[in-house]
Amino acid sequence: MNSNRITEDEVLSLVISQLVAYGYSAVAQSVADATGATTDMMPSARLSELLQIAKDKNEEEDSDDDYSGKDFDRESPREDMDVHMNVSGFDVESMRNAQPKTAPEYNQLYYTQHKGPCRTAIFSADGRFAATGSHDSSLKLLDVNKMKNRSGDAGDKPVIRTLYDHLEPVNDLSFHPNGLVLASCSNDQSIKLFDLSKTGVKRAFRYLQDAQPVNSISFHPSGDFLLAGTKDAAVRIYDVKTLQCYTNSSNADMHRGSITQIRYSNTGKIFATSSLDGTVRIWDSTTSHCIKTLDGAHGGTAVSSVRFTSNEKYLMTAGLDSTVRLWDITSGKVLMEYKGHEQRLQMLQPSFNYNEDFIMIGDESSTDVICYDTQTGALVKRIPGHNNLVRCVASSPVDNGILTCSDDYRARYFNA
Structure with missing residues (x-):
């Protein structure tokens, strides 16, 4: 994510303009003559402003924990990391003949608490880190191995740091593919980018300002968009x-209502959007043209979520008709419906588990997480543990670990 390097001519122009602004016009002219720099000799304080921005950016605040940041010392994802490309374990034929599988025995290993309802969570592409976002406008960055192997040692905290830079509730999160940057979006009409490689930094190094509350974000697999x-x-x-x-x-x-969720496929060739208008749209990433629309995807009710399978053949959606549906992208037909939870009012966010054997979603009629067998549609397990509605389930890309986010202010980590 490094910006293009500034050119020598641009640097010299800034130096000369700053000298003129300080009243050293003769010195500025000498520098211009000696270097041949292109300049209009107009005074400007832009150089000092840029230096102040860089100074502020490099100041490190105290971290929540004594964390060295050494786990973020890589520049790009490992070439042998294939967690994004695990082939989907089902197709139409296997679904017709499948028997319900036994769900994993999920055990709660850790929980962290926000100061408001926990709204969203995500794992990094390599499964080493996770993040949560809250109604209290904060984010938490978590070390997954420390959640897994919680020893009770007070000095070995899974929470790496808490990030503060939003002014209103956080709605969605996305890790950059290199694992070094976390993006978040909020009702405060902004997208914030946090540099995770810098110890103790709690505020964004870059932000994108919108004119509307931002509901959902998704990095392209290349990290460029x-x-x-x-x-x-x-x-x-x-x-x-x-x-x-x-x-x-x-x-x-265009949709005819707010976009509730937006997600790239694993290769980034296509992306999908869900909307309050009751439709789901699939887009070509190169042309940004809509290539398929699923009208009335959930009986005309709002659609809260979209998720591609890893082979990009199928799409999972959830809506306010208390149904999760699995769609064949090519034909636009429903392959499977998952019923047994209630979703009438809230924008619940379901998830596949890491190998797509199961789908998990919260339930408005209880405080449980509902687990469905993907191939048969059978409700195979209820995962208890929360004291209020579970809004979001996020799954590790490498094992059966899940994070569940609830209105009880907690994010709970379960694993089998």
Whole structure:
């Protein structure tokens, strides 16, 4: 995510303009003559402003825990990391003949508490880290191995640090593929980018300002682009390096209501959006054109979530008709329905487990997480533990670990 290096001519121009602003016009002219720099000799304090920004950015605040940050010392994902490309374990034929599988025995290993309802969570692509976002406007960065192997040692805390930079509730999170940057979006109409490699830093090093509350975000697998869905109906696509924003300009392609969730597929060739207008749309990432619309995906009720399977053949959606559905992307037909939970009012966020054998979602009629067998649609398990509604389930990409986010202010980590 490094920006393009500033050129020598740009640096010299800034130096000369700053000298003129300080009243050293003769010195500035000498520098211009000696270097041949292109300049209009106009006074400008831009150089001092940039230096102040860099100084502020490098100041490290006290961290929540004594954490060295050494786990973030890689520049890019390991080449042998294939967690994004695990082949889906089902197809149409296997679904027709399948028998319900036994769900894992989930045990709660750790929980962390926010100062408000916990709304969203995500794991990094390598499964080593996780993050949660809250109604209290904060984020927490978590070490998964420490949650797994919680020893009770007070000095070995899974919470690496708490991040503060939003002014209103956090709605969604996305890890950059290199694992070094965490993006978050909020009702405060902004997207914040946090540099996780710097110990103790709690505030964003970069932000994207919108004119609407931002409901959902998703990094492209290359890390070069960031999707955003807002209370506006238009899709936003941000170039991460230039911060330029692109929107779909065709009214024919746009939703007719707020975008509730937006997600890239594993390869980034396509992405999907769900909306309060009751539709789901699938888009070509190259052209940004809508290539398929699922009208009335949940009987005309709002659709709260979209998730691609890892092989990009199927799409999971959840809606306010108390149903999760699995769709064949090519035909646009429903392959399976999952019923047994209640979702009438809230934008619940379900998840596949790491090998897509199971689908998990909260339940408005209880405080449990409902676990469905993906191939048969059978409700195979209820996972208790929370004291209020579970809004979001996030799954590790490498094992049976899950994070559940609840209105009881807690995010709980379970594993089998």
